[in-house]
Amino acid sequence: MKNNLRIFKKYGILVLDDDGLVRRLKRIPNRKTGETFKQWKKRIFGEDVEGLMVYAPYEPSPNTRMSTLAKEGGSTYLIRVLKNYRLMAEGEAEEALEEAREKLNEKFNTVPMELLEEIFEENKKKLETPVVDFLKRYIERGERNVSTREILSGLIKTYNKAVSEYRKAYSEYKRYEDLYRGLLRDQNKSR
Secondary structure, eight states: OHHHHHHHHHHSOEEEESSOTTTTOSOOOOOOTTOOHHHHHHHHHOSSOOOEEEEOOOOOOTTOOHHHHHHHTTHHHHHHHHHHHHHHHHHHHHHHHHHHHHHHHHHHHEEEHHHHHHHHHHHTTTSOHHHHHHHHHHHTTOOSEEEHHHHHHHHHHHHHHHHHHHHHHHHHHHHHHHHHHHHHHHHHHHO
16 A cells, blocks of 8 residues: 555556555656556556556546546545555554554663663772672673663572572571680680
8 A cells, every 4th residue: 555655646646456566566666748547557567457447636527427427536446545545554553553662662671781881880999899790791792782670680689699698607607606605605614
């Protein structure tokens, strides 16, 4: 249907064919002065093209019967074109909507690499070595964006591991502290 619209814009006529000739056109050639419909058909579609319908607005003579206008006016063709145009517009709208969804998805589900690099540079002197290594893994990939889910998941797992290690170390510390205090008590008793 896009080609029909392009032909309409370039030539001022609506064209419809049942064989899909219009749809298969790669490009729409420019107008030629004085060209007949037959010459145009041959130049655009090739030899022996039949079944090409055209709707071209014109002012009928005053004595033309309405029934004749209905037959010649191509009202069924025009209705078909308008339905196809509506379907095309809906298809294009759906395509645009899908593209917008993808852009929004990328925007809200990723962190721009520039931002990650900026944060890293601003804070790297204050960061512990494992955190620097963690962030460098993402930065060194060289991707345009980093998955928000991926980086948050990595941060949570790393934080969880650090907390777990801290708790183990603290538990060990407490155990040794208790042992030490016990030894001190025993030493004080023996004096």
